[in-house]
Amino acid sequence: MKKIVLFLLFMAMVAVVSAQSVKVMNLWPKGAPHRGNPNDTAKVWIYLPAEKKVTGRSIVICPGGGYTNLAIDHEGHEWAKFFQNMGITAFVLKYRMPNGKPEIPIEDAEEAIRMVRRNAMTWHLRSNEVGIMGSSAGGHLASVVATQAQSSAKPNFQILFYPVISMVLGYTHQGSHDNFLGKGNHKRQEKNYSSDQQVNRNTPRAWIALSDDDTVVQPSNGVNYYMELYKHDIPASLHVYPDGGHGWGSRLGFKYHIEMIMELKSWLDSF
DSSP states (O other): OHHHHHHHHHHHHTOOOTTOEEEEEESOTTOOSSOOOTTOOOEEEEEEOOGGGOOSOEEEEEOOSTTTSOOTIIIIIHHHHHHHHTTOEEEEEEOOOOTTOTHHHHHHHHHHHHHHHHTTTTTTOOTTOEEEEEETHHHHHHHHHHHHOOGGGOOSEEEEESOOOOOSTTTSOHHHHHHHHOSSOOHHHHHHTOGGGSOOTTSOEEEEEEETTOSSSOTHHHHHHHHHHHHTTOOEEEEEESSOOSOOTTOTTSTTHHHHHHHHHHHHTTO
16 A cells, blocks of 8 residues: 555656756767767756746766666656656766776766756756766766866765776676776776775765665675765765666666655655
């Protein structure tokens, strides 16, 4: 009975509002500072809530895909609709693939946050309520930006789903590591881009969700990140679900989908 009530609440929460809109634009209309594959263009889909529902809060969404492609629907657009219906303006980021050059996707994610703040007045947003979200390898990208970005590129909160956090061999997701840094050992870069080793007291608050039986990205990635946030007195919420594996995103087939949605909504309402 409880699940039925939760489901009905969820369906009411995500009811479509006709006045909402979606726009798409190139992130770098004049060309990005760091050049990658010329056929790989960074884009942003902008999900604007209905005017009467706008809260002023916004979030940049980084889908996963092992830094080789993007699961842009169930880890991007579907989540954007969820936030849009909450009155949160969502930006789905198609970031460029690194191909061993980590500065490329980082540059895209940081520019997306700066773009949100530059246009805050136009889109009725608050510059101090800009978040970043990522899943899997997108979670790694989001955590790197959350721990290392400066000034106008630094988010105010982070949401991570089954994230790759560490680049250290034995803990990392090998495919994400190789695509992000290049194949082989890169010990200095592995430390620099292991977000659990980069947490400080300026790291933004976090909500982290993962499955205990994830065999793709070790759960220790998200758990160790949470522990470092705790040690540095950063408000954080960790949700470990008994099963579900990896990559469930916004899919209704995930056994704990409704609970997860309600927990995420409660966290967003808490600050």
